[in-house]
Amino acid sequence: MESSLQIRLATPDDLDEVMRLAVTACQENGFLDASAELLAKEIWPALNQDHGICAVIGPADTKAIEGLVLLRIGAMWYSQQVVVEEKAIFVYPQFRSAKGGRARKLCEFSKQVADELGLPLIIGVLSNTRTQAKVKMYTRIFGAPAGAFFLYGAKAAPGREVH
Numbered sequence: 638m639e640s641s642l643q644i645r646l647a648t649p650d651d652l653d654e655v656m657r658l659a660v661t662a663c664q665e666n667g668f669l670d671a672s673a674e675l676l677a678k679e680i681w682p683a684l685n686q687d688h689g690i691c692a693v694i695g696p697a698d699t700k701a702i703e704g705l706v707l708l709r710i711g712a713m714w715y716s717q718q719v720v721v722e723e724k725a726i727f728v729y730p731q732f733r734s735a736k737g738g739r740a741r742k743l744c745e746f747s748k749q750v751a752d753e754l755g756l757p758l759i760i761g762v763l764s765n766t767r768t769q770a771k772v773k774m775y776t777r778i779f780g781a782p783a784g785a786f787f788l789y790g791a792k793a794a795p796g797r798e799v800h
Contacts, residue, residue, distance in 0.1 A: 642737045643697035644746050647705065649684045654702045655691060656680065662727035666764050668793040679724055683707055692746055694728075694739050704728030706743040708750055713759075721751045723760035744778045761786065765793045 647655055656673070659680060663671035683689035689709035695701040707724040726747070728739045744760070751758035760779065762771045763786050776782065 641697050642694055642739065642742065644692050644694045644742060646686070647684055647691040647693045647702075649681075651691075651693065651700075651702065652677075652681070652684060655684065655693065655705060658702060658705055658727060658729065659707075659725065661729065662725055665730075666727075666766070666793050668763075668788055668791040679709065680707065683709060689724075690750065692743065694742060703732040704739045704743060706747055708747060710754075710756070719756060721747070721754060721756050721758045723747055723758065726760075741774065741778065744775065748778070763793060 656676065659676045660671070660673065663676070679689075680691060683691040688711060689707070691705060691707050693702040693705045695703045704727060706726045709722050709724055710719055711722060712719050726740060726743050728743070732739055747758055747760060758779075760775070761782075762768060762775055764771060765788075772782065
């Protein structure tokens with residue numbers, strides 16, 4: 638039920654479940670083998686609200702995590718100005734078609750963070766699975782895309798290992 642869903646900021650106490658979800662996301666969407674160490678280096682500061690945040694979504698009456706968004710704050714490689722950079726939005730497969738629009742809510746949360754901080758948000762879709770549906774949802778939420786990603790010699794595909 639949509640009204641029972643809650644987005645909350647993840648804390649260091651959520652590390653194990655956030656890492657589980659991040660590994661699952663990499664196995665589903667990654668086009669390179671992921672490193673658990675590098676995932677933790679992005680996630681841990683966000684769990685401590687150090688240049689980023691990690692928000693999770695799940696039932697309001699539990700600590701269960703059904704999806705997450707990982708946002709980091711930093712500069713683009715060519716500028717000293719900072720942006721909010723989405724590193725991942727991921728919802729466990731069993732919750733994607735459930736009522737509540739978890740991915741949409743996490744996208745809206747990302748916009749809210751950018752608005753509250755007065756910073757631009759860079760967010761995108763890098764996937765070969767249901768790509769058009771994802772782009773269509775993002776276009777409804779964020780407006781027209783500002784470009785596209787292309788993979789040459791690789792494919793975002795299920796089954797990537799996490800080391």
